[in-house]
Amino acid sequence: MKTKNIIAYVFIIFSCFSCEKFLEEEPRAIVAPETFFASENDARQAVNGTYAILKNNSIYGQVGLDHFYDNGADIIEPNRSANFVEPIGNYSLNEALADVSVQKMSVSDTWKDLYRVIYNANFIIDRVAENEAILDAPRTEIVAEVSFLRALCYWHITNLWGDAPYYTEVLTLEEISALPRTDEETIINGVLADLQFAQANLPDSYADDQRGRASKWAAAIIEAKIYMKQENWLAGLNKCNEIIDQSPHSLLPTYNEVFDPANEYNAEIIWSLDFARDIEGIFDPAFPGAAFAGNNSWRPSMFNPRLRDEPKNSDERAALRNALSERGEAFNGTGLQVASKDFAEKFPMNDLRRELNIVDNYLGFELNFPYMAKFWNLDLESSPRFNHSDNRMVFRLADVYLMAAECENEANGPGNAYQYIEPIRSRAYETEAEWKLEGLSQQGFREAIYDERKWELAGEAHRRYDLIRWGILLDVVTNLEYRFWEPNLNIRPWHVKLPIPLQELEQNPALLESDPTNNGYR
Structure with a gap:
């Protein structure tokens, strides 16, 4: 890997801050590069700082990712015409609007913060992987954890932009700013490698004071989702069954219990980011245009x-x-x-x-x-x-059951797929006559999955991803009636991806080399 540089140290240092639960460590305000990561504790602080970026408004802290995964579909809309949610939800987005930030939420903010996580992850892996000051077991776990965080962000990037800059080494900011786009397939192959390493080396679960960290099962569910998008149905089914059969997670008896704010770490939740009230963020001087990192949720x-x-x-x-x-x-x-x-x-x-x-x-x-x-x-x-202080739920087991039902139906037809959808439907209705599905064709079961995921996972940042991978986003939105907007009139085929923000294109013209249309927005 490339030689580390002082900018990387500064960036890592200023990404760390104190917060509740598993982010408990007081960060060092100034750490000399030659001594940073002199212990496991140093490395853990850097990992905590990287999680903190995920909590920014641009990603999970408010509705950063919700804009892309839910707005402009058929579940959520605002109760008034609001400028900062309109461009994506109403399909009026362009390169210039992608740079417009309100409360540190914009396409540009999300792009930057996802790459900030990647930047950190690359640095931590480089600094920890062969660091003999850290014992073998924690060293492997730390590398696995940040490999997951890197994979998570590249997965989001490919979902939102497709081809994108891709790097897994420590680069200078100047080197990064000249990277062209890498094809999505290559990035996804790297994501799968990171996820597989993470699943092999992360624990099943964490002690109470460490909850909020991603376990091996968070890596497994993203891997299953990738297989499904690739239409590798048997691989997706096998991964879903692995989660269902081997993870410590289980479905709760009722739907309402899943969302009980007094039980935020219930058995159904595979990964949830923990937040705490009254803890503000800090400014990152290494990236003055980036969002604040906080630990109190706005969502x-x-x-x-x-x-x-x-x-x-x-x-x-x-x-x-x-x-x-x-x-x-x-x-x-x-x-x-x-x-x-x-x-x-x-x-x-x-x-x-x-x-x-x-x-x-x-x-x-x-x-x-x-x-x-x-x-x-x-x-x-x-x-x-x-x-x-409410946690941000990211993944839960009900999603996996519905994923397994879809994989089984696509691979083999509906015969054995009912076993996966029935536990979800049986807790959603009073009587068996209401929830029981029988005699469906493969297409009929496919359409039942479309609806069941809509009702079960509403507002949990899955819907546009599902509609896009099913190839029906345009059809669904065209038939919508909204209160304030007209997405049915504005949506175009290229709206399955976002434009790379204009500011990024001006700073790095190489981003247009492989696609001068910028995902169809030019």
Whole structure:
């Protein structure tokens, strides 16, 4: 690997900061390059700092990735015309708008922060892999953990942009700024290698004070998703069965229990990023244009209603405020992530999951908009506006069951696929007559999976990815009716990918060498 440079040290140092749970270490404010990573603790601090970048608003801290994986599909839309969510959700995005940042959320912010994680991961692997100051077992685990983080980010990058710069060595910023795009297949091969190494060397689970770190099963689920996108159905099925049969995770008896804020590390959740209130981020002087790294989540505020929008009868607003106050609650959010018109109208009335996905009446007050209470936290004391401690769920086991059902159906037909979808449906309905599926053709089962993933995983940042890999995004969106936007009129075939932001193109013209159209946006 290439020689390390001082910029890399500075970057790692300033990415580290203190926070609760597994990010407990006090970072060193100034660490001399010649002594940094002199111990396992030094390396762990660098890993913690890398996790912190994932918590930025541009990725998992607010709705950074949600913009790309949910907005502009058929589940979520805002309750008003808002500029910073409109370009992607309404398919009006262009290279210049990709640079426009609000609350450190833009296409550009997401691009930069995903590559910041990769930059860190490459440096940590280079600094740790042969570091004899660290014992063999923790050294291997640290390399496996950051290999997973690198794979995660490259996976997102290929999902969002396809071909992209790809490097796994420690490069200078000047070298990075001249990299052309690498084809998606090559990047995915590297991602799979990282995931396989991570799964082989990460633990099944962590002690309570370490929860929030990615286990081997987080690596396994991404690997399964990649196989499915490649239509390698048997490999995907085998990986899903490995997770179902060998992981410590299990389905909970009811859907509501999965989203209980008092049980954020329940057995169904494969990976969840932990957040803590009242812990602000720090500025990274090595990357002055990048987002702040924080540890308090903004995301629930995007799903929480705001009082000025509710209730439907505005004369009852004071009464609603008082009713909420008596419970220690408030409609103190933004309402910029609500159930879409299409989703609310089609969600089955007899589905027990409906009450957490479609809330149009609260405390007896009829609401203007249908909200998704599965991501709510209205408690003023424990979860104030834009300062929530709620974890960000990334992957859960129900997703794996539905993935296995799809793989089995695509590989062999529906005969043995029912066994995977039935545990999900049986907890979603009162009677067997309601949840039982029988006698479906392969196409019929395929369409049942389309719907089941929609109802079960709503708002969990899977929908556009699913619609794109199924090849039906354009058809679905064309038939949508939105409240404020017209995505059905604006969407074009190239909208399955994002444009590389204009600022990146101006700094690195090599990004246009392999594709002068910039994913069709030119």
